[in-house]
Amino acid sequence: MYKKKKRGRAVLLHAAASLFGICSCDSHGPVPESGYTSSGPVEKRTFRILFEEGGNFTISALEGYDPAKVEEGSDFKFRVTPKEGYEIVSVKIEGDEFSLLPDNEGVYTLECVTKEIKILVEEKILTHKVTFVGGDKFVVTPVEGYDVQNVAHGSDFKFKVVTSEHFELLSVAWGEMALQPDEDGVYTISKVTEDVTISIDVAENTYELKVPSDGSSYTIEFAEEGLDLKKIPYSKEVLFKVVPADYHVIDSVMINGEELTADEEGYFSYKNGEGIVSLTVESHHATYSISFDPNGSPVSIEPQQIYGGELATEPNAPAREADEYYDSYTFDGWYANGVKFDFSKPVSEDATLVAKWSYGNAKSAYVADSWGKSDFVVTGAVASMMNINGATDGMAWENGKVNAEKKQQLLAAFSKTDEEGVFWNPRSNDSTATIPSINFKELLKTRNEIIMMVGGYN
Incomplete structure (x- = not known):
């Protein structure tokens, strides 16, 4: 059989006759089965089938076939077996360009032999591939003369491994066998007989x-x-x-x-x-300043520098003399942002402490918050009148509600209660305000003195 398209059995037989020197059996009439002709007995001719020697393969005739004696017109069957590590490339008849093809059982057939035939066999050594697995943090370089895609059967393969920067090589293994490099860093896979997978394990450097x-x-x-x-x-x-x-x-x-x-x-x-890196933290014990505002007292009190977590020292209570407003003052404690300062608690922030005073008998009178506008306003320039509590609610109004902390600060700043006065709010626009006309003459009929405080808030 040949690597050539067949156009029919007649063409195939003709080709066989041409290739193998076979004479068509009907050219001179059939050969008698007895081996006799009209002239007497005829002995059939025999031919040899010659095999190429010295290759990496063996050729063996099937049982019942003798390559030294093949009768004219008969077939000859044989097998070609490559040696380990080799494969058959082609089987040809000397002088023929076409290759013979074996059947499904690997048997080659020479049909209707009519001459001596020499069988030529081309073989080649098997090659194998070497594959490396383990990620992308290394580079494998074959030693000069070695190719990962083409390793001859039974030969060695040599290579080097270089890791990426800041990575170290942990192991190189062929299956279960760990490979070790020589003094030049070369790894060797010995006697490769199949495709090989090399596992490379690397790890990032640590510190x-x-x-x-x-x-x-x-x-x-x-x-x-x-x-x-x-x-x-x-x-x-x-x-x-x-x-x-x-x-x-x-x-x-x-x-x-x-x-x-x-x-x-x-x-x-x-x-x-x-390598080894060291974390360094620099810190210090916080100190806070506690200062004192005597709020009308002539006493001067030095600020205190307090380590966080420690206690401030409460100074001696200051004294305040009577003045034109009150006949006496009584110290009522130190306050920060409207809240009495607790000297028994650790200091955790800077603070300014303001002295708070309780008043003795007033030397002047305040407008009572029960008075209406008509009691003291001559013109209608007052937009509203509120007691101190209501006014501070308005001044501390934020986001739809009263800011309690801000209100306490305002009350502490005024140091007044609802019983001690009122707020008069003049009519105003964005830029001007009309000051109300107040009938002080009428008011002074019942009070010796009236204190009027004028101011604004944002």
Whole structure:
């Protein structure tokens, strides 16, 4: 059979006769089965089938076939078996350009042999591929003369492995067998007889982050729980916070002398460390200033510098002399933002303490909040009149409700109660206000003195 399109059996037989020197059986009439002709007995001729020798293969005739003696007109069957590590490329008859093809059982057939035939066999050595797996953090370079796509059967393959920067080579393995490089860093796969897969295991370099152990001034909180500080991958971004202890302030955070800056959420970050890196935190115990405003007393009190968490010292109560408004004053405590200061609690911020006073008998009278506009207003220039409580509600009104803290600050600033006066609100527009005309003459009939405070609020 041949690697050629067949156009019918007649053409095939003709080709066989041409290729193998077979004479068509009907050219001289059939050969008698007895081996006799009219002239007497005739002995059939025989031919040899010659095989090429010395190749990496063996040719064997099927049982019942003798390559040294093939009768004219008969067939000859044989097999071609490559040696280990080789494969058959082609089987041809000498002088013929076409290759013979075996049947499904690997048997080649020479049909109707009429001459001596020499069989030519072309073989080639098998080749194998070497594949490397394990990621992209390394480069494999075959030693000169070696090709990963074409490794001859039974031969060796040599290569080198170079890891990416900041990675280290952990192992090179062929199946279960670990490979070791020679002194030049060359790995060798010996006697390759099949496709090979080499596993390469690399790991990113790690570094150790040393953190200070001072837990009295601050604590360090890492964003990742369970982070192994002794083996941090080179490119891993480490996030952490430095949380100051109560009454302490963080001055700087540094790694190996390089100062770090926290992000908007308070996290510091670090990566690309090598070897051992050290985290350094500088902090100090916070101090706060407590100053004193005697609020009318001539006493001068020095400010106090207090370490956070410690107590301020309450100074001696100041004294205030009588004046044109009241016949006496009684010290009622120190206040910060309208709230009485508690000297038994640790100091945690700066504060200015203002002396608060209780009044004795008034030397002047205030307008009672029960008076209406008609009691003192000559013209209609007053838009409204409110007691102090109502007025401070209005001044502390924010976002649809009264800001209680701001109201307390206003009340402390006025140091007056509803029984001590009223607010007169003049009519106004965005830029001007009309001051009401007040009948002081009428008011003074019942009061020796009237105090009038004029001001505004935003």
